[in-house]
Amino acid sequence: MSLVIYNSLTRKKETFVPLTQGYVGLYVCGPTVSGESHLGHARPYVTFDVVYRYLTHLGNKVRYVRNITDAGHFEEEGREAEDKISKKATLEKLEPMELVQKYTNLFHWAMLQMNNVEPSIEPTATGHIVEQINMIETIIKDGYAYVVNGSVYFDVEKYHADFSKKGLPYGILSGRVLEDMLETTRELDNQEEKRNRADFALWKNAPPEHIMRWKSPWGEGFPGWHIECSAMSTKYLGDEFDIHGGGMDLQFPHHECEIAQSAVCNHKSPARYWMHNNMITINGRKMGKSYNNVIKLSELFSGNHPILEQAYHPMTIRFFILQTHYRSTLDFSNEALQASEKGLKRLWEAYENLGKLPVTNNQQPVTSNLKPVTELDETVLKLLNELDEFMNDDFSTAKVLANIFELVPTINALKNKQLAADALSNDVIVFMQQKLKLFIEDILGLKFENSGGEHLDGVLQLLINIRKEAKTKKDFVTSDKIRNELSAMGIQLKDEKDGSVSWSI
16 A cells, blocks of 8 residues: 555645655754753654654655754744854853754764664754855845845735735645734734734844854844755755655744745745644643753653653653654653553563574565465464554554554463464464564664673672662661662662562663
């Protein structure tokens, strides 16, 4: 079956047909590196990592472009327009590009921990000032932007009036009505410079104290947030490309403004398919500084945050994200992550057991056209063949994982000899080994590292025995010290009811 994608632009599922057969252009909005990446950033980059992996699996050559916002992204709502990078650099007493490098490195580190594949191209806003200025000049020349006091604003009402006739009204992506936006937009700073409240900045004049600034035809300043993505996606993917992705929070105004800018410059909407992942909430609440529930990825991996009961391995986070469809809200809680931790461990143990089952010719690829020999063959083949169907239905990783978990009891029963060796035919076992390798490791990007393997097992068992002896002697200082210091390293000890001690990373 063909791949079907839910297109946010048309609000329906559509069969994916790339502009050029066998080639896919994918643009995903990257982070603003004015601070460390948090839990909310994990979801889009895991989501689109799987999209990238699956499109590649289908035989496409994918150019995956994910930008770094290292300039601009100034706030137009609530305060005087300010550049987040410049503000944070001043607070941290760093050169702006020193700060950018620091947080870009941390972002790359976090993406590596989560096993995300690197994008094909990772352009930066500061590296494409010329392209942004050129695009702004075109928009001014065509009459859809105006200059005020060295700043440039996009004329939303004029654009909407002209491009509605061409099928590209302002609000086409978000479904918002311009007239309602004009009535409900609240009074903000710098509104006196704009012709209309809905107009957005393409370029801002830099005040004397502003650190990051570039020369332009309108004076020294810095670019707007929206123009950078339009300029970089056009440069690396062309006037029109296949898929534009990002979080649902970017749908308006960011992506709406991208469409308007690109429509003026390139006379068409930039992307044919728009994909948006839904938000992560924490205990039912939106993540936000006012709730004190913004959890940085490094805090998540170390457990160093008041909300967290323990540290969570990056693969637990990835698995947790993939258990829910990308368009559904995902609620974070310690209970949910602890359940994911157990689920991932159970899945991986079964996957390892599958690899130990005795088979012949396990190096030969087996096709999905196998004919079932036993009754169990039929059940297993159905579950395996549905994996492709689920991924082709708008990347339904949740259903893929549900099917894989249905195979776990069968795998474990075969390994433990609770099922007869011939209950599942040899070719079906080989097919299952190959299929689960493909989906678990290559497409879903899951991996399990025991951080030292058998040696770590031995060292931990030694520490567990020393702790047990200490407790017997009522030496609770030593006992607690072992538990606490292991916990600080991300290794959790659990005293079971039968007196044994288990551990997890």
